[in-house]
Amino acid sequence: KAGVTQTPRYLIKTRGQQVTLSCSPISGHRSVSWYQQTPGQGLQFLFEYFSETQRNKGNFPGRFSGRQFSNSRSEMNVSTLELGDSALYLCASSLISNLSYEQYFGPGTRLTVT
Amino acid sequence: AQKVTQAQTEISVVEKEDVTLDCVYETRDTTYYLFWYKQPPSGELVFLIRRNSFDEQNEISGRYSWNFQKSTSSFNFTITASQVVDSAVYFCALSRRDGGKLIFGQGTELSVKP
Numbered sequence: 679k680a681g682v683t684q685t686p687r688y689l690i691k692t693r694g695q696q697v698t699l700s701c702s703p704i705s706g707h708r709s710v711s712w713y714q715q716t717p718g719q720g721l722q723f724l725f726e727y728f729s730e731t732q733r734n735k736g737n738f739p740g741r742f743s744g745r746q747f748s749n750s751r752s753e754m755n756v757s758t759l760e761l762g763d764s765a766l767y768l769c770a771s772s773l774i775s776n777l778s779y780e781q782y783f784g785p786g787t788r789l790t791v792t
Numbered sequence: 793a794q795k796v797t798q799a800q801t802e803i804s805v806v807e808k809e810d811v812t813l814d815c816v817y818e819t820r821d822t823t824y825y826l827f828w829y830k831q832p833p834s835g836e837l838v839f840l841i842r843r844n845s846f847d848e849q850n851e852i853s854g855r856y857s858w859n860f861q862k863s864t865s866s867f868n869f870t871i872t873a874s875q876v877v878d879s880a881v882y883f884c885a886l887s888r889r890d891g892g893k894l895i896f897g898q899g900t901e902l903s904v905k906p
Contacts, residue, residue, distance in 0.1 A: 709892060721883065721896040734893045766835060772892075779825050779887060781894060783837035 680705065682771050682784035690790045696757040699787045703750050703771030709733070710752040711781060712744060715766040724767075727752055756789075764791045794819045796886050798897035805874050806905050813869045813900045815884030821845075826860065826867045827885040827894065837883070843867065874904045 683702045691697050703710050711734075712724040723736040727746035744754040750771075756763055766788050770781035795818040805811045817826065828840040841851065843860050851858050855872045871878055881901045885894040 711892060711894070713894070713896075720898050721894075723893045723895070726892040728892065733890070736893070768837060770837075770894075780827070780839050780842050782839055783829075785834070785836045788835075 682769060682782055684767075684769050684784040684787050686787060687785065688788050688790075690792060691759050692792055693759055693761060695759050696755060697759060697789060698753055698755045699767055699769075699789075701752045701754075701769030701771075701784060703752070703769075704782055707771035707773050707782075708750050709772040709781075710746055710750065711770045711772070712752070712754050713768045713770065714738075715768060715786075716764075721768070724754065759791045761791050764789060794821075794824075794886055794888070794895045796884050796895055796897035798882075798884055798900050800900045801898070802901045802903070804903045804905065807876060808873050809904075810870060810872050811874050811902065811904075813871075813882050813884075813902065815867045815869065815897060817865050817867065817884070817886045819865075819886060819888075821888055823889040825887045825889075827887070828858065828867075828869050829883045829885060831881045831883060831899070833880070840869075871902075874902075876904050876906055878902060879904045 685700045709728045711726040715721045725744050726734040730746045741757045746752045766786045768786045770783045772781045797816045824845045826843045830838045848860050857870045859868045881899045883899045884897045887894050
């Protein structure tokens with residue numbers, strides 16, 4: 679079974695621009711979560727989507743948004759980029775059933791804002 | 793509020809030594825899940841284990857073992873006879889019953905030297 683895929687793997691943007699990152703979950707997984715990883719703040723939860731609905735949301739400004747499509751693929755968007763948005767953005771998918779809550783992570787998208 | 797603390801920022805051992813990574817968590821939930829993930833230099837988070845709050849049985853998987861103690865809110869991870877390939881950052885994480893949001897500790901960077 680293919681794992682979680684994220685595109686692009688690397689991205690360089692300029693302050694003020696916007697960016698869209700994509701995540702394709704493991705086949706059959708309906709939950710997709712997004713995390714931001716930085717050296718200073720560590721791994722922080724952004725949001726989770728399940729069946730096209732945002733189910734959980736972390737403490738990030740409204741510049742960070744996401745969505746999920748009917749095939750469970752998810753995108754996250756960051757508008758008006760700031761230098762502090764430079765990070766590794768990780769996507770994770772999960773089956774979310776009574777027996778399984780493991781989240782499986784993709785390789786991440788490394789975003790650099792200059 | 794939920795919180796995970798990994799007090800050991802960095803650990804360095806020589807190959808074949810045993811090493812224990814500590815994890816202490818805080819939650820008011822009675823049902824919750826605990827996880828360990830490994831992040832090698834490539835950046836992808838690799839799922840190692842999930843434990844639910846009702847199952848305090850220790851688990852062994854090859855050279856890996858986990859000790860879950862609700863009385864001390866700890867979920868420690870031991871690697872027996874460490875190998876160079878074990879070098880990575882290890883994260884302990886906590887989720888609520890619905891499983892959608894992982895709260896991560898700051899991670900422990902393990903360096904195994906030959």
